[in-house]
Amino acid sequence: MSSDHPALNTGDLRSQWLADYQPQLRISEIGKLAAIGDGIAWIEGLPSAAMDQILRFENGSEALVFHLGSKRIGAILLGQEDGLAAGAAAHLTGRRLDIGVGDGFLGRVVDPLGNPLDGGPQPQFSRRRSLEVSSPPITARDFVRRPLLSGSKMVDTMIPIGKGQRQLIIGDAGTGKSSLAMDTIIAQKGRDVLCVYVLISQKRSAVVATIETLRRASVLDISCVVVAEATTTPGLKFLAPFAGCALAEEWMWSGRDVLVVYDDLTTHARAYRELSLLLRRPPGREAYPGDIFYLHARLLERSTCLAARYGSGSMTALPIVETEQGEIAAYIPTNLISITDGQIYLDPAFYARGFLPAIDITRSVSRIGGKAQLPAIKGEAGRMKLDFLQFLELEVFTRFGSRLEAGVDAKIRRGCLLRELLKQERLAPLSPEQQLAWLVAYNEGAFDALAGAAVQARLARLLHKAAAGGPGLAAGRDAWREAVAGWLHEAGDEPPA
Ligand SMILES: Nc1ncnc2c1ncn2[C@@H]1O[C@H](COP(=O)(O)OP(=O)(O)O)[C@@H](O)[C@H]1O
Ligand SMILES: [Mg+2]
Numbered sequence: 001m002s003s004d005h006p007a008l009n010t011g012d013l014r015s016q017w018l019a020d021y022q023p024q025l026r027i028s029e030i031g032k033l034a035a036i037g038d039g040i041a042w043i044e045g046l047p048s049a050a051m052d053q054i055l056r057f058e059n060g061s062e063a064l065v066f067h068l069g070s071k072r073i074g075a076i077l078l079g080q081e082d083g084l085a086a087g088a089a090a091h092l093t094g095r096r097l098d099i100g101v102g103d104g105f106l107g108r109v110v111d112p113l114g115n116p117l118d119g120g121p122q123p124q125f126s127r128r129r130s131l132e133v134s135s136p137p138i139t140a141r142d143f144v145r146r147p148l149l150s151g152s153k154m155v156d157t158m159i160p161i162g163k164g165q166r167q168l169i170i171g172d173a174g175t176g177k178s179s180l181a182m183d184t185i186i187a188q189k190g191r192d193v194l195c196v197y198v199l200i201s202q203k204r205s206a207v208v209a210t211i212e213t214l215r216r217a218s219v220l221d222i223s224c225v226v227v228a229e230a231t232t233t234p235g236l237k238f239l240a241p242f243a244g245c246a247l248a249e250e251w252m253w254s255g256r257d258v259l260v261v262y263d264d265l266t267t268h269a270r271a272y273r274e275l276s277l278l279l280r281r282p283p284g285r286e287a288y289p290g291d292i293f294y295l296h297a298r299l300l301e302r303s304t305c306l307a308a309r310y311g312s313g314s315m316t317a318l319p320i321v322e323t324e325q326g327e328i329a330a331y332i333p334t335n336l337i338s339i340t341d342g343q344i345y346l347d348p349a350f351y352a353r354g355f356l357p358a359i360d361i362t363r364s365v366s367r368i369g370g371k372a373q374l375p376a377i378k379g380e381a382g383r384m385k386l387d388f389l390q391f392l393e394l395e396v397f398t399r400f401g402s403r404l405e406a407g408v409d410a411k412i413r414r415g416c417l418l419r420e421l422l423k424q425e426r427l428a429p430l431s432p433e434q435q436l437a438w439l440v441a442y443n444e445g446a447f448d449a450l451a452g453a454a455v456q457a458r459l460a461r462l463l464h465k466a467a468a469g470g471p472g473l474a475a476g477r478d479a480w481r482e483a484v485a486g487w488l489h490e491a492g493d494e495p496p497a
Pocket of ligand 2: 177178179263
């Protein structure tokens with residue numbers, strides 16, 4: 001090699017390189033599929049595998065490393081089992097699990113890996129997001145101060161939700177949990193809120209009905225539905241809420257408001273338990289693995305309201321949890337109650353008596369939503385809530401047939417009237433103007449002389465009139481009182497005294 005111009009003397013360089021060349025082994029790890037079943041693959045080899053990494057088999061299918069044993073690795077299969085047999089080679093890809101995100105997913109039904117389930121083409125996307133990320137740091141967060149309107153009379157007036165809040169919907173099977181969540185999605189129509197509905201382990205018929213309901217209410221095109229059906233593997237069921245969260249996160253970080261519903265986290269916990277048992281992890285309380293609390297906490301911690309310098313986006317979460325015989329002290333419900341900012345409790349006894357939605361207001365709470373409630377509604381709802389709570393307390397006594405003091409009778413009558421007013425059909429969310437209209441009418445005594453069906457009829461006429469808008473939410477109380485009196489008069493109902 002010339003010492004003067006080593007870099008220019010390429011012929012010499014090449015011969016030097018050849019002279020120095022020593023054949024070497026390049027180390028590349030190849031694992032071997034040892035066993036497969038229930039959506040789990042057991043792999044031998046791959047000593048440098050780490051948790052949450054993706055590995056690929058020779059036929060191209062992939063799996064997520066989920067358990068590191070001393071001899072074998074347990075991995076969740078992300079595709080079909082067919083075509084894979086023991087002995088297949090596997091190698092690490094160095095990737096982590098992520099899915100495509102963005103507006104291409106609006107109006108779509110996808111599985112937890114982002115593959116279409118609605119017969120349409122693969123959703124278009126330009127970005128991918130990790131299923132598992134850290135939640136936004138405190139410094140990136142803002143206080144919850146804008147309302148997320150659910151359209152439910154009971155929720156918006158007495159247990160208000162704010163954007164970025166995590167509000168648990170809890171109750172036995174068949175008490176209307178999913179219906180309430182779906183109505184909240186429907187209420188977002190025209191409100192510039194995008195929705196992600198995660199359905200975990202539901203029967204195909206229920207999934208189809210849900211999607212059809214959203215489509216008919218014309219909110220499917222502002223939503224993405226993530227489905228892990230009952231018949232799918234526990235691995236995919238486990239991944240579903242994280243996939244939904246990643247989709248919601250993308251919109252939140254781009255400055256949008258998002259509502260995400262996890263329906264439900266009881267079945268999610270069950271899928272995780274199944275997965276853990278298949279992977280032979282030790283069970284903890286009530287046979288759930290100990291880290292289920294941590295998992296749910298991490299998931300819900302990702303819902304928040306971002307500060308202005310991060311675009312002011314928000315992710316409101318409505319996790320659903322199913323109880324058995326009203327047992328809210330079981331492991332998963334208590335976990336979720338402690339992780340969330342409040343809960344809406346649905347009572348099967350109310351459901352049985354036809355008080356729908358079957359919300360038990362005495363056991364429901366919203367810890368932060370009050371700060372985000374629309375001031376006009378907050379002002380009108382205060383007395384109504386007090387009336388209703390007093391009534392619920394007194395009602396217990398009347399059941400014992402005890403003699404009532406004077407004045408109590410009137411309170412009971414007001415309570416019965418309220419119970420009638422608070423009933424609400426499915427798929428009929430109210431606008432904030434409609435909420436204000438019925439509250440003002442109630443506070444002005446417009447329903448006092450009525451009972452039962454007559455209350456419903458007058459309420460329906462009033463809400464119909466108020467649907468057009470009225471004096472606006474910023475208008476004073478007098479303007480609203482006049483508007484309500486006018487509407488009642490037009491509808492043939494005498495104006496309030
Ligand atoms: N506000 C309501 N008015 C009338 N029917 C309702 C209402 N809420 C729920 N339902 C009905 O109650 C049943 C159970 O509701 P669902 O939301 O599936 O309960 P869950 O999710 O708690 O199991 C459904 O048939 C639903 O149509
Ligand atoms: Mg349900």
